[in-house]
Amino acid sequence: MIELAGVTKRYGEKVVVDNLTFTVRAGCVTGFLGPNGAGKSTTMRMMLGLDRPTSGRVLIGGRPYARLQEPLRHVGALLDAKAMHGGRSAFQNLRCLALSNGIPLTRVGEVLAEVGLAPVAKKRPKGFSLGMGQRLGIAAALLGDPEIVMLDEPVNGLDPEGIHWVRTLMKRLAGEGRTVFVSSHLMSEMALTADHLIVIGRGRLLADTGMQEFIDRNSRSSVRVRTPEPEKFRDVLSAAGITATESASGAFDVTGAPSERLGELALEHRVPLHELSPRHASLEEAFIALTGESAEYRSGPPAASTAPNGVPAAPQTTRTES
Amino acid sequence: MSAPVAALRSEWAKLTTVRSTAWTLFAAFAVTVAFGTLVSALSNARYDDLSRQDKLAFDPAGTSFTGGVLGQLAMIAFGVMVIGGEYSTGMIRSSLAAVPRRGVFYSSKLLVASGAALVVGMVTSFVTFFAGQAALGAHSTTIGAHNVLRATLGAGLYMTLMAVFSMGVATMLRSSMLSMGVLMPFFFLVTQILVSVPGAKKVAHYLPDQAGEAMARVVRNPDVPYGPGGGLVIMLLWVAAAVLGGYLVLRGRDA
Numbered sequence: 001m002i003e004l005a006g007v008t009k010r011y012g013e014k015v016v017v018d019n020l021t022f023t024v025r026a027g028c029v030t031g032f033l034g035p036n037g038a039g040k041s042t043t044m045r046m047m048l049g050l051d052r053p054t055s056g057r058v059l060i061g062g063r064p065y066a067r068l069q070e071p072l073r074h075v076g077a078l079l080d081a082k083a084m085h086g087g088r089s090a091f092q093n094l095r096c097l098a099l100s101n102g103i104p105l106t107r108v109g110e111v112l113a114e115v116g117l118a119p120v121a122k123k124r125p126k127g128f129s130l131g132m133g134q135r136l137g138i139a140a141a142l143l144g145d146p147e148i149v150m151l152d153e154p155v156n157g158l159d160p161e162g163i164h165w166v167r168t169l170m171k172r173l174a175g176e177g178r179t180v181f182v183s184s185h186l187m188s189e190m191a192l193t194a195d196h197l198i199v200i201g202r203g204r205l206l207a208d209t210g211m212q213e214f215i216d217r218n219s220r221s222s223v224r225v226r227t228p229e230p231e232k233f234r235d236v237l238s239a240a241g242i243t244a245t246e247s248a249s250g251a252f253d254v255t256g257a258p259s260e261r262l263g264e265l266a267l268e269h270r271v272p273l274h275e276l277s278p279r280h281a282s283l284e285e286a287f288i289a290l291t292g293e294s295a296e297y298r299s300g301p302p303a304a305s306t307a308p309n310g311v312p313a314a315p316q317t318t319r320t321e322s
Numbered sequence: 323m324s325a326p327v328a329a330l331r332s333e334w335a336k337l338t339t340v341r342s343t344a345w346t347l348f349a350a351f352a353v354t355v356a357f358g359t360l361v362s363a364l365s366n367a368r369y370d371d372l373s374r375q376d377k378l379a380f381d382p383a384g385t386s387f388t389g390g391v392l393g394q395l396a397m398i399a400f401g402v403m404v405i406g407g408e409y410s411t412g413m414i415r416s417s418l419a420a421v422p423r424r425g426v427f428y429s430s431k432l433l434v435a436s437g438a439a440l441v442v443g444m445v446t447s448f449v450t451f452f453a454g455q456a457a458l459g460a461h462s463t464t465i466g467a468h469n470v471l472r473a474t475l476g477a478g479l480y481m482t483l484m485a486v487f488s489m490g491v492a493t494m495l496r497s498s499m500l501s502m503g504v505l506m507p508f509f510f511l512v513t514q515i516l517v518s519v520p521g522a523k524k525v526a527h528y529l530p531d532q533a534g535e536a537m538a539r540v541v542r543n544p545d546v547p548y549g550p551g552g553g554l555v556i557m558l559l560w561v562a563a564a565v566l567g568g569y570l571v572l573r574g575r576d577a
Binding site for chain 2: 048049050052072075077080082084086095096097101140
């Protein structure tokens with residue numbers, strides 16, 4: 001279990017992490033979401049005692065990280081794939097870490113095999129691809145067989161097979177009762193793996209909820225309806241007091257009613273339907289809805305379409321302050 | 323196993339599994355011995371050209387240690403890379419996550435690397451002494467002569483302390499490139515120039531490499547206001563300052 005109480009990190013005037021209080025529980029995958037620059041990596045570094053909070057505290061199983069005896073046996077972390085010495089073989093990199101925490105050296109071979117790097121154990125990570133570096137970092141995180149596993153953007157640079165493997169791994173670790181805390185800016189990825197979500201924006205806690213709850217609360221589901229008789233259907237909807245937006249000719253996006261009710265209404269009033277499909281808001285949409293306001297760097301509207309003189313302007317990034 | 327012992331074993335494994343350790347330490351040995359022997363041979367050949375005063379002040383042991391001026395650069399490189407390797411690769415975050423008590427991490431690393439530097443420094447100074455004396459022929463001295471053993475130990479200790487000093491500086495600067503960029507020109511050029519400028523001379527005597535040179539001399543340099551003991555003290559103060567500075571930076575800053 002990881003507990004944060006009022007954690008704030010300031011670099012000079014800039015507040016990177018702002019009074020964060022949350023608990024990461026064992027036995028489930030907790031997704032840590034936020035736009036780029038939201039303070040995710042800083043928060044994770046503070047959990048590991050690498051960065052010191054300006055105020056507040058982080059406890060790992062009730063103790064500050066620095067007080068843990070043989071910390072790698074309690075917490076395994078992947079912070080960035082480059083946290084290894086490029087000139088020392090993969091095996092030796094892990095051996096050095098194992099020795100420092102009294103971890104049996106047989107674990108080195110085990111974790112290298114587990115992440116699929118056994119054939120390149122003697123190679124130096126200097127020549128590794130981003131994906132291989134990521135696998136080596138995950139191997140390092142698993143080295144001490146820790147009850148807490150922390151992964152910062154673990155699928156970065158992985159191929160589809162690798163992404164699937166990380167997903168399965170995280171679920172298995174959580175299934176074994178471990179605490180799995182994983183950051184990502186890829187919402188779709190989190191939708192597939194996380195059970196619980198912690199969302200931050202500009203260093204502030206925006207949400208701390210279950211995955212389904214998060215989607216339900218932060219977005220609307222809608223039903224897409226297509227009909228050759230849009231006039232008639234529009235009347236039916238307004239008579240029933242259901243709001244809808246009409247997109248293309250004969251296509252409606254209905255938010256006020258489930259698909260069952262719309263189908264029954266259409267049958268009752270003998271309106272032929274060509275399509276009746278419920279559309280669930282993805283986590284992606286929910287995330288954008290929630291963090292849109294707090295994104296530190298947000299892309300502006302496509303400049304070409306707004307340039308009045310028809311000359312495409314350079315793409316711009318607007319920095320939003322609220 | 324207690325944490326400090328585990329940290330020492332880990333640091334020893336780190337030291338012995340990167341190539342830079344072997345080649346910097348070998349370079350320190352080879353350059354010092356080769357250059358020292360060459361200077362000794364040249365001194366032997368041109369001995370008759372020396373003035374009477376210079377002949378009286380001739381220091382055969384010190385002459386054989388001349389190679390240290392170049393060899394120390396490799397020792398500096400060793401010290402810098404031991405620390406800088408952690409920062410340039412990002413390994414430092416893994417290392418500090420594994421050993422969160424920064425004093426334990428730092429002292430283990432320094433202890434292990436200083437030990438290696440001490441062994442290489444001593445081997446180098448004894449080998450260069452005997453090789454240099456062989457090259458000096460009739461003008462050589464023996465290890466048993468007055469103060470010669472002390473000077474040989476001083477030369478080996480000096481190389482070790484330069485490595486430790488560099489480790490402290492590299493920990494303060496947290497970068498191999500920056501540390502090399504500061505230390506190399508400083509000890510290769512700046513101090514050499516300063517000692518030959520009349521006004522700057524008085525201050526330059528107290529720079530670490532000048533203090534170190536005093537440690538390796540049998541015959542005291544009349545221009546320098548202290549002897550070998552004073553040289554050792556000055557050198558130790560420099561090293562202590564660098565190591566302490568490194569510790570304060572490591573303890574205080576985010577990794």
